[in-house]
Amino acid sequence: MRTDLNLLRVLLAVYETGNVTTAAKRLGMSQPAASAALARLRHSLGDPLFIRSGNAMEATPRAQGIIEHTREVIEIIDRDILSGPSFDPATSEQEFVFCLSEVGEVVFLPALFQSLRKLAPNARIRTISLAPDELVESLHEGRVDALLGYFPDLITPNIYQQRLFSHDLVCLVRLDHPLVGEHLTLDTFSKLEHLQVRDGSRRQEMYEAHLGKSGVHRNIVLQTSHYMSVPSIIEQSDLIVVLPRTVANMYIHHPNVRTVEPPLAIPRYDLKQYWHARYHESPRSVWLRRLISTVFSE
Structure with missing residues (x-):
């Protein structure tokens, strides 16, 4: 036997209010609709469920026997299904x-x-x-x-x-680099020996492709896959490296390195x-x- 969940809501409301009209108001439905729902449930269960006693509706033994289970089912559905999941960051241990x-x-x-x-x-x-x-x-x-x-x-x-x-890219060089002044020319950039960090990122591919389209050729003498050793290498050599500005800003506390803007416009990403x-x-x-x-x- 299948029963509409809304019929059980009517059953519970009538039991708790003792009145069909009051139950209908609680559920936001009309009194005739609530009476019709109660009639359907009576037919489905084969029991009158409520007997009028004065101005109130008195539950039959069958209604009393199922009312607690009905309340539990509706509470579970409202709390765990219809209300949807929630997330409290203050208590989460995920x-x-x-x-x-x-x-x-x-x-x-x-x-x-x-x-x-x-x-x-x-x-x-x-x-x-x-x-x-x-x-x-x-x-x-x-x-x-x-x-x-x-x-x-x-x-x-x-x-x-x-x-x-x-984000954008910037150059990092030794503080007293003999060939790099306050500004870096494209000619000097091309002639310098370069440190290249190939970390496998698409940003690196974008940068390399842009240089290729611009016809810029570099003299790459050292390649590495990581940034950890970059400042130590730069401050002890005349190499130049192009790297994300955020990373470069982490290194400028080293006493013997400084940043300089690239000599050509490199697209931001x-x-x-x-x-x-x-x-x-x-x-x-x-x-x-x-x-x-x-x-x-x-």
Whole structure:
């Protein structure tokens, strides 16, 4: 036997108010509609359910026998199903997982960590790096909560993206470099020996492609995959390196390095946050995306 859940709501309301008219008002329906619903339930259960006693409706034994179960069912449905999920960052002990490149950790992680520790003090935070062909699946499966950085090829159905801010590149040289003054000419830039950081990012590919289109050739004498050794190498040599400004700004506390603007206009690039459509309405994801946008959006 199938019973409309709304009929059970009428049953509970009549039991608690003792009156069909009052029950109808509580449920936001007309008195005839409530009477019709009660009639359907009586027919379905084969019992009058309520007997008029003066001005009130008195429950039959059958109604009394099912009323507590009815109340429990309606409470469970209203609380756990119809109300939808919720997320309270202040009490959450869940783990937030971010996919970041090496530069991405420099750019995003310090401020993101501070904000999360303040608003979600019990949450755990983890960052990972993934190959390009793993990004979409990791977002889809929920193994990554947010992908942050420069991923211009991530134009895929069901992947949302939001621009946060733009970044640019700058040159780093030794403080007393004999060939680099306050300004750097394109001719000098081309003649200098270069340190190249190939970290596998699309930003690097964009920069290399731009130089190629501009007809700029460099004398690359050293390649590395990481930024950790860059300031030590630069301050002890006449090499020049082009790197994200945020990273360069971390190194200018070294006493023997300085930044200088590139001699040609290098396009700025947008840093974004990415997430999967499966979690677009998730309260946890919505809260996290708003936090990231608030912290980093221009």
